[in-house]
Amino acid sequence: xxxxxxxxxxxxxxxxxxxxxxxxxxxxxxxxxxxxxxxxxxxxxxxxxxxxxxxxxxxxxxxxxxxxxxxxxxxxxxxxxxxxxxxxxxxxxxxxxxxxxxxxxxxxxxxxxxxxxx
Amino acid sequence: xxxxxxxxxxxxxxxxxxxxxxxxxxxxxxxxxxxxxxxxxxxxxxxxxxxxxxxxxxxxxxxxxxxxxxxxxxxxxxxxxxxxxxxxxxxxxxxxxxxxxxxxxxxxxxx
Numbered sequence: 001x002x003x004x005x006x007x008x009x010x011x012x013x014x015x016x017x018x019x020x021x022x023x024x025x026x027x028x029x030x031x032x033x034x035x036x037x038x039x040x041x042x043x044x045x046x047x048x049x050x051x052x053x054x055x056x057x058x059x060x061x062x063x064x065x066x067x068x069x070x071x072x073x074x075x076x077x078x079x080x081x082x083x084x085x086x087x088x089x090x091x092x093x094x095x096x097x098x099x100x101x102x103x104x105x106x107x108x109x110x111x112x113x114x115x116x117x118x
Numbered sequence: 119x120x121x122x123x124x125x126x127x128x129x130x131x132x133x134x135x136x137x138x139x140x141x142x143x144x145x146x147x148x149x150x151x152x153x154x155x156x157x158x159x160x161x162x163x164x165x166x167x168x169x170x171x172x173x174x175x176x177x178x179x180x181x182x183x184x185x186x187x188x189x190x191x192x193x194x195x196x197x198x199x200x201x202x203x204x205x206x207x208x209x210x211x212x213x214x215x216x217x218x219x220x221x222x223x224x225x226x227x228x229x
Contacts, residue, residue: 031215043162043205043219056216090161109161
């Protein structure tokens with residue numbers, strides 16, 4: 001019974017294509033995230049949603065568009081893929097604490113989507 | 119300057135050894151600190167939160183030094199299964215929903 005699931009696990013595609021990665025969490029958490037882990041292993045936040053609202057939007061090309069149809073889902077659509085987009089993309093979720101933030105709480109990560117752009 | 123910096127290692131230690139990692143962070147307003155563990159080609163998983171007074175969980179001890187803005191992780195009696203990359207994670211101060219990850223410290227425990 002997977003807590004945070006992502007599909008697909010592997011994605012190999014040509015430059016210029018458009019692709020989507022889906023994420024679902026069954027933990028009842030309010031906050032979801034997308035991270036990118038590049039070849040140097042840096043895990044960098046891209047977006048964060050809280051109850052379907054965007055709360056963090058890092059300096060990410062606008063070819064990347066997150067969508068949260070409900071608080072259990074956060075999908076990532078990428079237009080016009082480039083070679084530099086090749087990375088592992090992790091979805092994560094956490095629960096808000098009583099102060100209204102998620103800062104003290106564990107983030108649960110999905111298994112990752114390994115994207116290779118040829 | 120990176121928000122979170124760690125020595126990438128690798129730290130190669132024999133079973134049973136004690137090993138310590140440090141991590142420094144740049145935002146003095148950060149309030150939440152964690153150590154995550156990431157196995158090769160897997161997702162990060164929480165190892166332990168780091169509390170102001172320091173905390174221990176079995177063989178693992180975490181310390182926070184706010185004045186010097188660093189966090190440490192001590193592993194005693196290393197096991198082969200401790201081999202992994204250890205990620206230091208700090209939240210973004212007043213932007214408390216934003217988390218910064220270090221690039222990780224790789225630990226290899228050898229028989």
